[in-house]
Amino acid sequence: MDAQIKAKKPGVTGTQAKQRISVRAVLISIGVLLANIVVNGLIFMFFRDSTLNPLLTAVLAVLWGVLGVYLIYYTLTWAVEQYPDHIRRKVLPYIFIGPAVLILGWLLILPALRTLYLSFFNASSEKFVGLSNYAAIFSDHLMATALRNNLLWVFVGTLACVCFGLLIAILADRSSYEKIAKSIIFMPMAISFVAAGVIWKFVYYYQPGDEQIGLLNAMVTYFGGEPQAWTSMLQPWNNFFLIIILIWMQTGFAMVIFSAAIKGVPDDILEAARVDGAGEVKIFFGIMIPFISSTILTVTTTIIVFTLKIFDVVMVMTGGQYDTEVVATQFYRQFFMYRNFGYGSTLAIVLLIAVLPVILINLRQFRKQGGF
Amino acid sequence: MVGKKKRKGSKTVVNLILGFICFIWLLPTLGLFISSFRPAADILQTGWWKVFPHQEWTAGETLQLSKEVDLRGPIEVNGKTYSDDQLKAGVKADDSRLIWENRRARTINVQEQGWKTTPDLTLDNYNNVLSGKEYKLKEADGSETMQKGTGLSQAFWNTLTIAVPATVIPVLIASFAAYAFAWLRFPGRKTLFVIIIAMLVIPIQVALIPVLKDYTALGLNGSYLGIWLAHTAFGLPLVTYFMYNFISQLPKDLFESAFIDGASHFTIFSRLILPLSVPALASIGIFQFLWVWNDYLVSLIFIGNQPSVQVMSMKIADLVGSRGNDWHLLTSAAFISMLMPLAIFFLLQKYFVRGLMGGSVKG
Numbered sequence: 001m002d003a004q005i006k007a008k009k010p011g012v013t014g015t016q017a018k019q020r021i022s023v024r025a026v027l028i029s030i031g032v033l034l035a036n037i038v039v040n041g042l043i044f045m046f047f048r049d050s051t052l053n054p055l056l057t058a059v060l061a062v063l064w065g066v067l068g069v070y071l072i073y074y075t076l077t078w079a080v081e082q083y084p085d086h087i088r089r090k091v092l093p094y095i096f097i098g099p100a101v102l103i104l105g106w107l108l109i110l111p112a113l114r115t116l117y118l119s120f121f122n123a124s125s126e127k128f129v130g131l132s133n134y135a136a137i138f139s140d141h142l143m144a145t146a147l148r149n150n151l152l153w154v155f156v157g158t159l160a161c162v163c164f165g166l167l168i169a170i171l172a173d174r175s176s177y178e179k180i181a182k183s184i185i186f187m188p189m190a191i192s193f194v195a196a197g198v199i200w201k202f203v204y205y206y207q208p209g210d211e212q213i214g215l216l217n218a219m220v221t222y223f224g225g226e227p228q229a230w231t232s233m234l235q236p237w238n239n240f241f242l243i244i245i246l247i248w249m250q251t252g253f254a255m256v257i258f259s260a261a262i263k264g265v266p267d268d269i270l271e272a273a274r275v276d277g278a279g280e281v282k283i284f285f286g287i288m289i290p291f292i293s294s295t296i297l298t299v300t301t302t303i304i305v306f307t308l309k310i311f312d313v314v315m316v317m318t319g320g321q322y323d324t325e326v327v328a329t330q331f332y333r334q335f336f337m338y339r340n341f342g343y344g345s346t347l348a349i350v351l352l353i354a355v356l357p358v359i360l361i362n363l364r365q366f367r368k369q370g371g372f
Numbered sequence: 373m374v375g376k377k378k379r380k381g382s383k384t385v386v387n388l389i390l391g392f393i394c395f396i397w398l399l400p401t402l403g404l405f406i407s408s409f410r411p412a413a414d415i416l417q418t419g420w421w422k423v424f425p426h427q428e429w430t431a432g433e434t435l436q437l438s439k440e441v442d443l444r445g446p447i448e449v450n451g452k453t454y455s456d457d458q459l460k461a462g463v464k465a466d467d468s469r470l471i472w473e474n475r476r477a478r479t480i481n482v483q484e485q486g487w488k489t490t491p492d493l494t495l496d497n498y499n500n501v502l503s504g505k506e507y508k509l510k511e512a513d514g515s516e517t518m519q520k521g522t523g524l525s526q527a528f529w530n531t532l533t534i535a536v537p538a539t540v541i542p543v544l545i546a547s548f549a550a551y552a553f554a555w556l557r558f559p560g561r562k563t564l565f566v567i568i569i570a571m572l573v574i575p576i577q578v579a580l581i582p583v584l585k586d587y588t589a590l591g592l593n594g595s596y597l598g599i600w601l602a603h604t605a606f607g608l609p610l611v612t613y614f615m616y617n618f619i620s621q622l623p624k625d626l627f628e629s630a631f632i633d634g635a636s637h638f639t640i641f642s643r644l645i646l647p648l649s650v651p652a653l654a655s656i657g658i659f660q661f662l663w664v665w666n667d668y669l670v671s672l673i674f675i676g677n678q679p680s681v682q683v684m685s686m687k688i689a690d691l692v693g694s695r696g697n698d699w700h701l702l703t704s705a706a707f708i709s710m711l712m713p714l715a716i717f718f719l720l721q722k723y724f725v726r727g728l729m730g731g732s733v734k735g
Contacts, residue, residue: 054530069541090558097553099545107579185394198706211419362572
């Protein structure tokens with residue numbers, strides 16, 4: 001395509017002289033741009049100050065949100081079409097990617113840089129303190145706990161999700177109820193972490209006395225054991241009880257993807273191995289695992305990234321008490337409760353540094369896939 | 373023949389194991405579901421499994437001990453002796469169980485075991501949660517006033533108002549961008565695309581503080597537009613990546629001829645690309661929708677506490693925090709918040725799964 005454009009260029013300039021940019025086109029495009037800003041600004045103010053009935057507001061807001069974006073693209077491309085060909089061809093791609101780049105730049109890339117900058121300042125972001133926030137984080141007891149717990153989450157959670165996912169995918173592949181089973185395991189993916197927190201609070205519920213309404217304690221007392229306050233008393237094991245929630249929610253994700261990958265293993269290879277007398281276990285480790293290794297890598301990466309950012313489960317279940325703090329909850333606490341902006345930013349950056357290797361692996365994988 | 377039989381046998385084992393795993397997976401949700409229909413008092417007193425038929429001791433006749441019996445020593449009842457502690461906890465005697473009914477009055481209850489169910493189920497919890505529960509507030513002068521808490525229905529509409537545009541906007545923006553990245557050539561294309569891909573794994577915590585500052589300055593905090601933009605930015609990398617994978621696989625000659633016929637890129641995009649991408653749009657759309665619907669952190673930070681804008685996840689988290697013992701409210705509230713995702717999940721499962729795999733299985 002690059003070559004194509006280069007070949008065309010002299011053609012354009014050669015046969016027809018570059019068309020002049022008309023004043024009308026410039027005015028139109030400025031007008032369109034301004035109109036977009038003003039109209040959407042006005043609508044925004046209308047919603048901010050509106051006291052309409054919630055249902056009506058909801059309908060109108062949804063209409064604005066959905067049609068608004070489309071209209072912005074529509075009007076901008078229309079404005080560009082007022083220009084001569086060579087300009088249009090150059091500008092149009094930027095109109096197509098423009099909103100994406102602007103939004104990402106404003107709300108993700110620049111903020112990341114600003115957070116990095118803030119992490120070198122003190123609590124009120126007024127005094128430059130160098131690396132002392134970073135030093136403080138690693139000597140702070142709470143932070144050490146948070147980092148330890150995050151590591152636990154990442155290792156235990158990811159390992160369990162991947163292993164269970166693989167196991168269930170294999171089992172489902174051989175069972176007669178594949179679809180139902182997969183739906184059931186996958187279902188928690190659709191449930192919010194907050195709701196999942198409620199669900200599991202009910203499982204772990206503890207009250208002193210005989211009658212237990214929490215499932216786990218009821219089972220423990222049924223077999224003659226002592227009921228426990230699973231999420232608050234048993235430190236540091238309580239973290240594992242929280243991680244179980246993640247496993248419950250994420251195994252379905254791993255399973256679905258592994259299941260698809262396993263179905264991609266060619267049948268004739270499997271048949272050949274069976275004819276040669278390989279057992280199912282040998283086939284699994286000798287053929288299937290190597291065949292789907294790249295899928296295992298992607299799933300593992302995804303779950304690691306996801307687990308590093310874990311926030312909701314801890315927040316809902318324990319609020320970070322009883323030594324269950326993770327980096328994300330600490331971040332929230334530092335920033336919104338203690339108003340320590342420097343510390344909060346540093347935590348976010350530590351989290352970013354933790355995912356950096358994952359970014360690199362992902363990019364390399366992407367290039368291998370022939371993305372670019 | 374032997375081989376076939378063996379496989380059939382192992383299939384039963386596989387089915388059994390899988391069935392067991394599925395049972396464990398369903399159990400927590402099932403518990404919540406049943407609990408949400410139980411009267412408030414029942415939830416706090418007995419486990420939800422008591423709804424099913426189960427064996428339970430029920431009170432039978434009462435024995436009166438004479439005044440001479442020393443309660444600290446061995447106590448003789450119906451010809452057998454028991455200790456005080458045994459009678460406190462309940463002790464088996466033949467088919468029945470002996471337990472103190474009232475130790476001071478010296479009465480012992482002879483309980484019989486029988487099958488029981490507690491099937492009183494009610495919709496009260498749902499009604500309470502949707503319309504807002506009434507709380508008794510004690511005033512300083514001792515009088516009591518009733519105050520109505522806000523219901524979940526407002527939060528439901530808020531969530532919907534946030535989730536629908538926060539799904540459509542990123543999907544549309546990402547599709548335009550993906551089309552440009554896949555089929556238009558312009559300087560900076562590769563660099564920009566790689567940057568967007570790298571954004572896939574950036575933890576959003578990194579962006580929260582500065583974005584919040586900007587929002588406060590611009591008055592976007594707590595507004596629909598603000599939260600749409602935030603969700604758009606945080607979802608864009610994945611959606612762009614996914615849409616790029618799909619759009620770049622479309623056959624080239626399909627729209628090349630349209631272009632030669634004089635169609636503009638915008639026309640090609642909206643008349644050809646979008647209709648052709650419906651399966652991809654649906655799958656990634658569902659994914660983004662569920663993500664926004666279930667989100668807690670982003671809403672917590674950019675929405676604020678006014679009930680008029682709160683979303684459901686915040687509402688429920690609040691309930692957990694402030695009224696941890698109002699289980700009846702919590703269970704039904706959690707279930708209401710799950711209705712939409714679960715409905716979408718079961719109706720559109722096929723697309724949802726495809727949306728998940730788009731970014732992962734390739735290669």
